[in-house]
Amino acid sequence: MEDQILKAIQDEYPEDFAWCYGCGRMNEHGHHFRTGWDGDRTVTIYNPKPEHMALPGFVYGGLIASLVDCHGTGSAALFLHRKNGNEPGDGEEPPRFVTASLHVDFLKPTPQGAALKAVGKVVEIHPKKYKVETEVYAGETVCARGEVVAVVMPSTFTAN
Numbered sequence: 001m002e003d004q005i006l007k008a009i010q011d012e013y014p015e016d017f018a019w020c021y022g023c024g025r026m027n028e029h030g031h032h033f034r035t036g037w038d039g040d041r042t043v044t045i046y047n048p049k050p051e052h053m054a055l056p057g058f059v060y061g062g063l064i065a066s067l068v069d070c071h072g073t074g075s076a077a078l079f080l081h082r083k084n085g086n087e088p089g090d091g092e093e094p095p096r097f098v099t100a101s102l103h104v105d106f107l108k109p110t111p112q113g114a115a116l117k118a119v120g121k122v123v124e125i126h127p128k129k130y131k132v133e134t135e136v137y138a139g140e141t142v143c144a145r146g147e148v149v150a151v152v153m154p155s156t157f158t159a160n
Contacts, residue, residue, distance in 0.1 A: 005045060007088040008034030009078045017096050017153070022070035033067060035074030035120075036088065042075035042120040042132075048112060059110040064144050068104050068134050071118040072148025073097040076130040079122040080152075098157065100129065101149035107142055114138040128152040 010023045018026040023033040035044045046067055054060040081094040120134040129151050136144040
């Protein structure tokens with residue numbers, strides 16, 4: 001599995017839609033999660049910062065939930081982009097998804113100081129709605145499992 005994401009779907013979002021606190025490259029205060037392909041699975045790698053602490057030595061669960069959330073919508077975008085015959089970096093604007101549902105199970109405390117790796121599997125359940133199952137690893141340990149139902153972003157989502 002890759003140690004870094006070379007071509008992330010979030011790098012392809014137009015600037016108007018790249019402000020998400022979790023994955024928006026335009027948000028200077030955000031996490032800047034980046035999701036790419038690793039074979040037929042999706043992957044996001046993130047190094048939590050000291051301020052993402054729940055208590056000394058452990059990562060705050062809200063960060064884990066945010067990682068699962070953005071990994072899910074990014075994975076759905078990657079899947080549909082590929083289904084449409086495209087890949088990140090080919091110059092075609094990818095579809096954009098929003099979260100309809102987020103569920104996270106925290107399996108083990110997530111240690112601070114370890115890179116987190118979200119690994120996802122996309123299951124298409126409707127032409128405009130996708131379910132993404134994600135496992136979050138710290139090293140070889142699965143610390144959380146999550147599920148996102150992502151929907152194609154409605155055209156009514158505009159910055160008016």
